[in-house]
Amino acid sequence: MAFRTLVTKKSVRSSFEQIRGLQTTAFALPDLDYDYGALEPAISGEIMKLHHQKHHQAYVTNYNKALEQLDAAVSKSDSTSIAKLHTALKFNGGGHINHSIFWKNLAPVTEGGGEPPKGSFGGAIDSQFGTLEALVQKMNAEGAALQGSGWVWLGLDKELKRLVVETTANQDPLVSSGANLVPLLGIDVWEHAYYLQYKNVRPDYLKNIWKVINWKFAGEVYEKECPSTG
Amino acid sequence: MAATSTASLLTCAFLPRQGFSESTRSPVWKNKQKQCKRRYGPQVVTAKIELKPPPYMLNALEPHMSKETLEYHWGKHHRGYVDNLNKQIVGTELDGLTLEGVVLVSYNKGDILPAFNNAAQTWNHEFFWESMAPGGGGKPSGDLLKLINRDFGSFEAFVEEFKLAATSQFGSGWAWLAYKANRLDVGNAVNPLPTEEDKKLVVVKSPNAVNPLVWDYFPLLTIDVWEHSYYIDFENRRAEYISTFLEKLVSWETVSMRLEIAKSRSTERDKEAERKRREEEEANLPGGEATEMYLESEGEESEAET
Ligand SMILES: [Fe+2]
Numbered sequence: 123m124a125f126r127t128l129v130t131k132k133s134v135r136s137s138f139e140q141i142r143g144l145q146t147t148a149f150a151l152p153d154l155d156y157d158y159g160a161l162e163p164a165i166s167g168e169i170m171k172l173h174h175q176k177h178h179q180a181y182v183t184n185y186n187k188a189l190e191q192l193d194a195a196v197s198k199s200d201s202t203s204i205a206k207l208h209t210a211l212k213f214n215g216g217g218h219i220n221h222s223i224f225w226k227n228l229a230p231v232t233e234g235g236g237e238p239p240k241g242s243f244g245g246a247i248d249s250q251f252g253t254l255e256a257l258v259q260k261m262n263a264e265g266a267a268l269q270g271s272g273w274v275w276l277g278l279d280k281e282l283k284r285l286v287v288e289t290t291a292n293q294d295p296l297v298s299s300g301a302n303l304v305p306l307l308g309i310d311v312w313e314h315a316y317y318l319q320y321k322n323v324r325p326d327y328l329k330n331i332w333k334v335i336n337w338k339f340a341g342e343v344y345e346k347e348c349p350s351t352g
Numbered sequence: 353m354a355a356t357s358t359a360s361l362l363t364c365a366f367l368p369r370q371g372f373s374e375s376t377r378s379p380v381w382k383n384k385q386k387q388c389k390r391r392y393g394p395q396v397v398t399a400k401i402e403l404k405p406p407p408y409m410l411n412a413l414e415p416h417m418s419k420e421t422l423e424y425h426w427g428k429h430h431r432g433y434v435d436n437l438n439k440q441i442v443g444t445e446l447d448g449l450t451l452e453g454v455v456l457v458s459y460n461k462g463d464i465l466p467a468f469n470n471a472a473q474t475w476n477h478e479f480f481w482e483s484m485a486p487g488g489g490g491k492p493s494g495d496l497l498k499l500i501n502r503d504f505g506s507f508e509a510f511v512e513e514f515k516l517a518a519t520s521q522f523g524s525g526w527a528w529l530a531y532k533a534n535r536l537d538v539g540n541a542v543n544p545l546p547t548e549e550d551k552k553l554v555v556v557k558s559p560n561a562v563n564p565l566v567w568d569y570f571p572l573l574t575i576d577v578w579e580h581s582y583y584i585d586f587e588n589r590r591a592e593y594i595s596t597f598l599e600k601l602v603s604w605e606t607v608s609m610r611l612e613i614a615k616s617r618s619t620e621r622d623k624e625a626e627r628k629r630r631e632e633e634e635a636n637l638p639g640g641e642a643t644e645m646y647l648e649s650e651g652e653e654s655e656a657e658t
Pocket residue numbers: 173177221310312314315
């Protein structure tokens with residue numbers, strides 16, 4: 123998508139091109155809707171601060187850098203360089219996409235964090251997984267079993283209108299597992315997401331994160347894709 | 353009982369065909385004959401891969417790598433891999449192999465078996481602890497330095513390449529200095545550097561648990577770039593951790609020793625391959641049995657000779 127945007131922009135860009143560079147297309151680190159310490163004790167303020175200010179920022183910075191290089195390569199029709207940029211674009215672009223969703227998936231308890239999903243979304247979870255608890259167990263098990271770094275997702279297959287649990291490696295976004303998959307809830311299981319607090323015990327991190335999951339946000343995304351008829 | 357026998361038959365037949373017998377790096381079997389035979393007996397062999405401690409005290413790398421990091425990294429992560437591995441392989445056909453043997457067999461040409469992650473991580477961590485020493489860092493010397501200069505241009509150029517590999521391993525994994533003594537794909541894997549010259553030093557990176565043994569390279573040095581290896585001491589600053597590792601922790605003495613072993617094993621291996629080639633040629637003269645000869649294991653071949 124970013125690629126297409128750039129190509130289109132390039133064709134309409136005029137003499138401003140040199141001066142403006144990529145400023146207009148650069149991605150920015152989104153603000154959080156809550157304070158760094160607001161998810162304690164489930165996730166420490168120290169983790170949240172580093173995760174947002176350092177890790178997510180690095181994905182954004184390196185994504186913009188890679189896009190800039192892509193822009194230069196495209197304008198020179200340098201297909202070798204374009205191909206070489208693929209991994210950096212996927213990794214950093216994925217990192218930006220995934221973390222942007224992740225922050226929305228969390229909320230302080232005082233603002234509804236951990237409150238079970240309601241409405242048609244809650245109904246869909248029950249009918250597909252039996253209970254919310256069963257879904258949580260499934261995501262915890264898959265998240266704990268994931269080798270190395272990655273994400274565990276609750277997604278919606280918008281064609282089949284079905285909920286799916288998936289994992290992705292490293293910073294692969296959910297859409298890389300299927301073009302119809304829309305992420306509703308993503309849990310970061312990179313060690314940086316929990317190490318300062320939970321060290322090697324990833325299952326404890328997974329157990330506690332549900333106390334600050336923003337089900338309301340996931341429900342809104344679900345509703346958008348599957349509007350309830352009632 | 354019958355199932356066990358079949359499994360061990362499969363393993364014993366499986367190993368030489370994968371080309372592992374060509375490697376004289378270290379035997380896949382602790383004792384091939386004995387292990388194969390033992391599987392037929394009534395006793396259950398208990399898997400016991402050991403948790404090998406670092407060759408120094410846990411606080412010996414301070415201030416460059418904290419005691420706390422080693423307490424978790426060795427005491428929890430490494431231990432976890434060992435414990436889980438032993439649980440996974442006990443009573444299976446992998447039980448009784450050396451650790452390196454489990455790594456190679458469970459890699460299964462990239463279509464990894466469940467034991468691979470724990471086995472390779474156990475191997476990698478042992479190798480990582482021994483890649484460091486209190487008062488390490490600085491520059492290598494002797495043959496190792498000569499080869500580094502020959503294959504990278506200079507020590508500084510090697511450092512740059514190693515740092516790049518370690519920083520650009522997106523996600524969890526490892527960066528390596530290895531001695532590459534093969535040209536083409538090996539029985540077990542697609543060679544990541546198939547066109548490179550033979551018998552030279554290379555820098556490679558690998559995701560998660562993968563290590564250069566599976567490409568039939570001789571690993572000489574490694575750095576763990578899973579976040580757990582640096583997060584307590586350096587938080588997100590991976591580059592700083594990598595520099596500190598190179599400047600203050602690498603045991604070039606160990607790397608030199610590993611290089612000597614790699615070179616002599618590679619020479620042995622060449623001799624062995626040459627011997628096999630000649631045998632094959634001789635067998636080809638009357639015609640017929642050549643293929644079968646090639647597939648036999650070392651033990652059986654030497655029996656045939658007597
Ligand atoms: Fe993250």
